[in-house]
Amino acid sequence: MEIVRVDGPRKQGDLHVRFLDGDEAGLQEWVARGQLVVPWADVEAFLDDDRRWAAAFEESREARGSVEFEVAKLVLREVRPKNRIRLRHAVADAGVIEIADLDTVASWLGLDPEGLRGQPLAFEGKFGTLCGGVADDPSSGHESGGSPRARHLEEDGETGGGTQGPAL
Secondary structure, three states: OEEEEEOOOOOOOOEEEEOOOOOOOOOEEEEOHHHOOOOHHHHHHHHHHHHHHHHHHHHHHHHOOOHHHHHHHHHHHHHOOOOOEEEOOOOOOOOEEEEOOHHHHHHHHOOOHHHHHOOOOOEEOOOOOEEEEOOEOOOOOOEOOOOHHHHHHHHHOOOOOOOOOOOO
């Protein structure tokens, strides 16, 4: 696709484009700028980010309501790391965390930035933000529920806090 003309007679900001290949080759039409997400040269990187986001969403889907998720929400609500750490909490993306300026945030929290980058579902998006799921335990390298304390409770048959249910 190539851009033929900018700002046409329809609406300010629309683009007149020509399709270069496929069934639509040669066809010209007006499109809104928002429909052209990335330049064609960057489409593979865009699709890679999209696939990684989908994997993080899928892996973290069950996080909502888990102990790890609720603790993360509580800590982030109290610490208020505005524009540095974002924990998503909608049903579709609950448990996905985004960390802008990872090196600064990791230093602030006393964590190893390379250890965070090495988490199974962690990736740095196109804007340099580290993204991953709460199902990954960044401080220990264990999966959710696999911390040494959780394993100890499970081995002893404790359920934590005197509540009934599975061990944490």
